[in-house]
Amino acid sequence: MAQLAAEGKAAEVLFWVGCAGSFDARAQKVTVAFCKILNEAKVDFAILGTEESCTGDPARRAGNEFVFQMTALQNVEVLNMYGVKKIVTACPHCFNTIKNEYPDLGGNYEVIHHTQFIQDLIADGRLKIQEGGVFEGKKITYHDSCYLGRVNGVYEAPRSILESLDNDLVELKRSRANGLCCGAGGAQMFKEDEPGDKRINTERVEEAINSGASIIAANCPFCITMLSDGVKSFDKQEEVMVFDLAELIVNNNKL
Secondary structure: OHHHHHOOOOOOEEEEOHHHHHHOHHHHHHHHHHHHHHHHOOOOEEOOHHHOOOOOHHHHHOOOHHHHHHHHHHHHHHHHHOOOOEEEEOOHHHHHHHHHHHHHHOOOOEEEEHHHHHHHHHHOOOOOOOOOOOOOOOEEEEOOOOOOOOOOOOOHHHHHHHHHOOOEEEOOOOOHHHOOOOOOOOOHHHOOOOOOOOOHHHHHHHHHHHOOOOEEEEOOHHHHHHHHHHHHHOOOOOOOEEEEHHHHHHHHHOO
């Protein structure tokens, strides 16, 4: 964004990369995949780079309102300075925080999750999905992340993307508004397990394995980490793969 501003230009959309997408090795693959899709669809986008800070979501969920507001106000100042209007992000936590909580702090933007953005690109004909791709006829199940699903009611966009890949979509017993958390939300990602008989991600992955699917599709870096760990706990990582929807498209279209 700084480079564009120096040239007196502005991007069509700001891609908010997020902490996981920037620093987590697994989530970085999703960031790269989504950028490949944006480039393929010739989307005029930019990132903040080092000017992007954590949205403050984990701090607020963990109860540290002071840190949340300090971080959020800093981000709002940067976004407003560049006159940002439209933001797309691959993280439902970033999506929810910027969309629903930043307006209270003076940050009003059109915020879109990357699954919604990809669906729009497909619907508008800007992104063509290769027919007869690698996922044709394969059993894929979809995990609804809490912050995209139950919190923001986005259920159809991810499923629409999966349908375009000609796969056999197997719905989990607990899906949509009745979906089960991966176990990482609410800042649980950053703390030790509480006493109990079973980890939530183990419970969720067991459900996915029992569905007979060979691929678990997700839309959130936290979910991908938790689901992948769950698959490893069953020693099924050779049989069941966990992918973000953007990665599925890149693999299908060989981008």
